[in-house]
Amino acid sequence: MKYNTGNRINSKDVDNMSQVRTRIAPSPTGDPHVGTAYIALFNKCFARQNKGKFILRIEDTDQDRSNKKSERDILNALAWMGLDWDEGPDRDGAFGPYRQSERGEIYSSHIDLLIERKKAFHCFCTRERLAEVRERQLKNKEPIGYDGHCLNLSEEEISKNLEQGLQSVIRMVVPDEGECRFEDGLRGEVRINWAQIDMQVLVKSDGLPTYHFANVVDDHLMNISHVIRGEEWINSTPKHVLLYEYFGWEPPMFFHMPLLRNPDKSKLSKRKNPTSIHYFRDAGYQPQSILNYLGMMGWSMPGSREKFSFEEMVSEFNIRRVSLGGPVFDIEKLDWLNGRYLREDLSDHEFWEQFTDWSFSQNRIEKIVPLLRDRVEKFSDVIPLVGFLFGDPPSISRESFNHSFLSATECLEILQLSIWELEKIEDWQRGLVENSLMSLAKKLNLKPKEFLFPLFVSITGKPISISVIEALAILGLDLCRARIRESMAVLGGLSKKNEKALTKKYRAMSE
Numbered sequence: 001m002k003y004n005t006g007n008r009i010n011s012k013d014v015d016n017m018s019q020v021r022t023r024i025a026p027s028p029t030g031d032p033h034v035g036t037a038y039i040a041l042f043n044k045c046f047a048r049q050n051k052g053k054f055i056l057r058i059e060d061t062d063q064d065r066s067n068k069k070s071e072r073d074i075l076n077a078l079a080w081m082g083l084d085w086d087e088g089p090d091r092d093g094a095f096g097p098y099r100q101s102e103r104g105e106i107y108s109s110h111i112d113l114l115i116e117r118k119k120a121f122h123c124f125c126t127r128e129r130l131a132e133v134r135e136r137q138l139k140n141k142e143p144i145g146y147d148g149h150c151l152n153l154s155e156e157e158i159s160k161n162l163e164q165g166l167q168s169v170i171r172m173v174v175p176d177e178g179e180c181r182f183e184d185g186l187r188g189e190v191r192i193n194w195a196q197i198d199m200q201v202l203v204k205s206d207g208l209p210t211y212h213f214a215n216v217v218d219d220h221l222m223n224i225s226h227v228i229r230g231e232e233w234i235n236s237t238p239k240h241v242l243l244y245e246y247f248g249w250e251p252p253m254f255f256h257m258p259l260l261r262n263p264d265k266s267k268l269s270k271r272k273n274p275t276s277i278h279y280f281r282d283a284g285y286q287p288q289s290i291l292n293y294l295g296m297m298g299w300s301m302p303g304s305r306e307k308f309s310f311e312e313m314v315s316e317f318n319i320r321r322v323s324l325g326g327p328v329f330d331i332e333k334l335d336w337l338n339g340r341y342l343r344e345d346l347s348d349h350e351f352w353e354q355f356t357d358w359s360f361s362q363n364r365i366e367k368i369v370p371l372l373r374d375r376v377e378k379f380s381d382v383i384p385l386v387g388f389l390f391g392d393p394p395s396i397s398r399e400s401f402n403h404s405f406l407s408a409t410e411c412l413e414i415l416q417l418s419i420w421e422l423e424k425i426e427d428w429q430r431g432l433v434e435n436s437l438m439s440l441a442k443k444l445n446l447k448p449k450e451f452l453f454p455l456f457v458s459i460t461g462k463p464i465s466i467s468v469i470e471a472l473a474i475l476g477l478d479l480c481r482a483r484i485r486e487s488m489a490v491l492g493g494l495s496k497k498n499e500k501a502l503t504k505k506y507r508a509m510s511e
């Protein structure tokens with residue numbers, strides 16, 4: 001294997017690099033998240049500003065959690081937002097493949113090299129042993145992590161174990177004293193004690209690399225010059241810096257961006273707010289306004305101008321001026337900005353054209369018309385019947401959930417369980433929505449009509465309407481989840497205690 005050490009420049013000199021190459025490296029394990037678009041935006045903007053390249057790499061080494069649908073969704077969502085890439089799994093580039101699951105041989109030759117250099121070692125510890133170590137460390141209030149048990153196995157012992165087919169992982173050697181220092185482009189020098197850093201597994205027992213290993217090898221081989229990523233990775237960076245050192249490679253420059261926050265300052269999460277790009281698409285936002293809004297997270301245009309295009313951001317951007325205070329992703333503010341785009345950027349004709357594309361697409365209309373034909377007597381009955389498919393449902397109150405049989409708490413439980421159940425559907429289709437909800441109703445010993453009542457109210461705003469299953473299928477998971485959440489809030493929400501109990505009940509039901 002020839003190592004591509006290329007013309008790497010010491011990380012201190014990256015401001016003078018000949019070619020800037022940045023990347024977004026999503027793991028395809030769920031919905032396309034606005035946080036991914038936010039990091040992609042800053043990477044793409046920085047690359048454009050420096051006449052460099054922006055790369056998309058799919059980090060799918062976690063075979064249990066990665067799936068093709070999520071990969072497709074992420075690619076489509078980033079493209080929809082205008083965040084397309086120069087190199088990636090779907091286009092040519094000199095540094096492919098751009099999907100980690102297709103780079104197996106590269107990782108195995110690289111791990112061999114680390115083993116040869118005694119910077120990585122086979123670990124045969126069983127799960128039970130690791131659990132005991134952890135328990136002991138917890139009890140003695142010691143730092144939690146691998147205790148180095150297999151660090152000094154002899155060559156003979158290792159060969160014997162491997163011949164016997166004992167399961168093993170490969171871990172990296174980590175110094176046990178001193179500190180790791182690395183430069184973060186936004187924070188200056190970061191220091192983390194090696195004692196806090198675990199002997200990270202680099203290759204799992206199934207032979208697949210972990211994130212840390214594959215990520216470093218790929219960033220190097222893909223000539224990534226600047227790693228701009230979320231601050232949740234800071235504590236992993238010592239492992240990465242150490243791997244660069246073991247290989248004898250110059251590390252890229254690291255910039256850890258502040259995480260997006262909910263208005264209450266907690267980390268942005270789909271439990272509290274819509275976070276999927278699909279939600280914003282389905283709710284009828286302009287992709288340019290979301291991009292503009294994400295550009296205001298942690299950075300501001302000179303003169304604090306709030307409405308700006310990607311090109312304007314590129315010409316004014318200065319990565320050193322990203323500020324570290326947790327930026328709040330506030331949907332009300334986004335709504336205000338989106339309104340400006342609709343008012344200021346679209347002619348009446350464009351407005352109507354885009355609105356009808358969004359709401360009355362052929363595909364949607366074909367699903368909706370058969371549902372309403374038998375239920376109306378004149379066209380003026382249509383909007384009152386299915387208006388909720390084109391905009392927010394009529395507003396509801398606690399009383400809307402009054403039911404002869406179900407209490408408010410039971411309604412809340414049905415709603416929460418439905419969210420969890422619906423989130424499990426990988427390919428959103430009417431049949432699957434119906435099956436998953438009906439099997440939930442059965443497990444709860446409820447008649448379909450009773451079970452569906454709180455969903456009717458949440459989704460359509462009324463106790464009676466077209467089939468709520470059809471409505472769920474047409475609206476999609478993201479809009480439905482947001483409506484169900486709002487209804488739960490109207491009902492006073494589940495207390496922490498009730499939610500915990502319900503999680504337990506759901507787990508037992510799903511077994």
Ligand code: GLU
Pocket residue numbers: 025026027059211215228229230233
């Ligand atoms: N695959 C990682 C993620 O999903 C990439 C982190 C990084 O940019 O290094 O966020």
